Amino acid sequence: MDAQPHGLSYEPSRLAPLWNGIGQAFLFYRKYFWKLIGIEMVPFLIMAAALVMAVVVKNSIFALIAYAIGLLLVLLAQLAVIFLVKHNDPSLGVFKIYNIALSRFLSFLWLDIFNAAITFCVGIIIASLTGFLILFLTRLINLGAIGGIIYVIATVIGILIYIGYVTRFSLAVYVFADQDVRGSAAVLASKDYVKGIFWPYFWRFSTVILLAAIISFLLGLIGKMSPQVSAVISALYSFLLVPFLSVYFFLLYLNLKAIKSGYHPVIPAKRRLKLWSLIIFAIAAVIAWYLYLGNSIGFDLVKYMLINRLNPTPVQQTQQSSGYGNLPSIQVAPPPQALPDNYR
Numbered sequence: 001m002d003a004q005p006h007g008l009s010y011e012p013s014r015l016a017p018l019w020n021g022i023g024q025a026f027l028f029y030r031k032y033f034w035k036l037i038g039i040e041m042v043p044f045l046i047m048a049a050a051l052v053m054a055v056v057v058k059n060s061i062f063a064l065i066a067y068a069i070g071l072l073l074v075l076l077a078q079l080a081v082i083f084l085v086k087h088n089d090p091s092l093g094v095f096k097i098y099n100i101a102l103s104r105f106l107s108f109l110w111l112d113i114f115n116a117a118i119t120f121c122v123g124i125i126i127a128s129l130t131g132f133l134i135l136f137l138t139r140l141i142n143l144g145a146i147g148g149i150i151y152v153i154a155t156v157i158g159i160l161i162y163i164g165y166v167t168r169f170s171l172a173v174y175v176f177a178d179q180d181v182r183g184s185a186a187v188l189a190s191k192d193y194v195k196g197i198f199w200p201y202f203w204r205f206s207t208v209i210l211l212a213a214i215i216s217f218l219l220g221l222i223g224k225m226s227p228q229v230s231a232v233i234s235a236l237y238s239f240l241l242v243p244f245l246s247v248y249f250f251l252l253y254l255n256l257k258a259i260k261s262g263y264h265p266v267i268p269a270k271r272r273l274k275l276w277s278l279i280i281f282a283i284a285a286v287i288a289w290y291l292y293l294g295n296s297i298g299f300d301l302v303k304y305m306l307i308n309r310l311n312p313t314p315v316q317q318t319q320q321s322s323g324y325g326n327l328p329s330i331q332v333a334p335p336p337q338a339l340p341d342n343y344r
Contacts, residue, residue, distance in 0.1 A: 015200045015255050018207060025248035032084060036243040038094040039080045043073030044239070072109075076101055079108050081246040082177045107182050108173065115172050115187055118275065121282030122165045128285035130158045167202050168194045174253040181265045184272040189265030193256045201256065208248060212241055 016024070029036065047070030054063035080101040084092070087100075101108075134151055171190035175181050181189050194201050219233050 014259070015197065015204060015252075018204050021204060021248065021252055021255070022208065025244060025251055028085065028088075028247050028251065029244050032090075035084060035092075035094055035097070036081060036247075039077050039084065039097065040239055040243060042094070042098065043070060043077045046070070046073055075109065075112060076105055078242070078246060079105060079173075079177065081243045082174065082250055085247050085250040086177055104177075104180075108176060111172060111176050111183060111186055114183055115169055118187060118278060119162075119166050119169060121279050123162050124282040124285055125278065126158045126162050128282075128288070130154045163206075164198075164202075167205055168198070170205060170249070171253050171256070174250050175265060177250075178253070178257070179265060181267075184275045185265060185267040188267045188271055188275060192263060192265065193253070193260060197256065197259065201252070204252060205249075208245070212245070216241075 015021075047066065050066030050069060051063065054066050076098070080094075080097045083100050084097050087097075134154060168191045169187050171193055172186040175189045175193070176186045179189075216234070216237060219237055220230060222230075222233065
């Protein structure tokens with residue numbers, strides 16, 4: 001067993017059992033409970049005060065600014081919790097932890113945005129490939145009732161692939177906080193840590209999230225007696241759950257790091273470019289869908305709206321568009337006059 005700076009011991013060849021991991025996270029959570037609450041209270045109080053001021057002054061722009069500031073403070077609190085787990089030092093106060101987190105916040109914010117963009121783009125690519133496959137099959141042969149079954153199967157497979165990618169990238173923020181690996185390098189390092197141990201990690205990752213969702217659902221049933229009670233219970237549950245999940249996943253990351261103690265996240269530029277290519281591919285997929293739909297219903301609607309904006313003269317007759325695929329045709333009003341040259 002390898003000793004870790006957090007007083008935990010891990011077997012160098014496998015992940016700790018699920019309930020052991022939850023128990024270790026709970027022990028840490030209990031040890032630093034009031035500091036964790038203090039970290040969570042800072043954005044909560046500031047956001048609540050800003051929203052109250054927005055209601056008092058009745059200014060929607062002020063409310064929007066308050067919401068944006070609150071969101072940034074929530075992210076800062078998440079990073080502060082991660083650094084509290086990393087340092088595991090009872091002498092560190094809440095504001096000292098916040099100072100440490102603030103010094104790295106811009107890099108953390110960029111990583112969060114980049115990671116969200118990558119996972120979103122992976123979803124776009126998977127959805128696009130699934131959609132084009134189904135369209136190709138429906139154009140090639142008449143699937144009839146089987147088409148619905150194929151659609152469901154393809155959708156489920158696409159969702160599972162997407163979850164797999166999200167799981168591989170889920171440790172990026174912990175790699176960043178622990179080893180100061182940033183941006184695309186942190187995302188790829190997360191993938192490397194999970195590689196070869198995906199299913200044991202996926203089990204520990206997804207089960208905890210599922211348990212949290214089940215508890216949230218049960219608390220929601222209890223709160224149905226009163227909307228006010230339900231809102232308070234949900235807010236309190238989220239308030240307590242978020243830092244616990246950060247503790248649990250950071251300790252899970254430390255377990256993976258102990259297993260792959262010989263790995264050092266030095267990511268070559270070629271791998272980073274491949275990751276960026278996912279974003280380019282996703283943009284290309286969106287453009288392809290736009291062009292495909294633009295040659296049928298999408299183009300008709302845009303053209304109709306543009307013409308009526310240029311010349312809002314009432315149209316006296318309509319003509320039928322041909323539609324596409326198995327979708328019914330729609331009625332689209334023709335232009336009262338030709339488009340100006342600069343809009344053709």
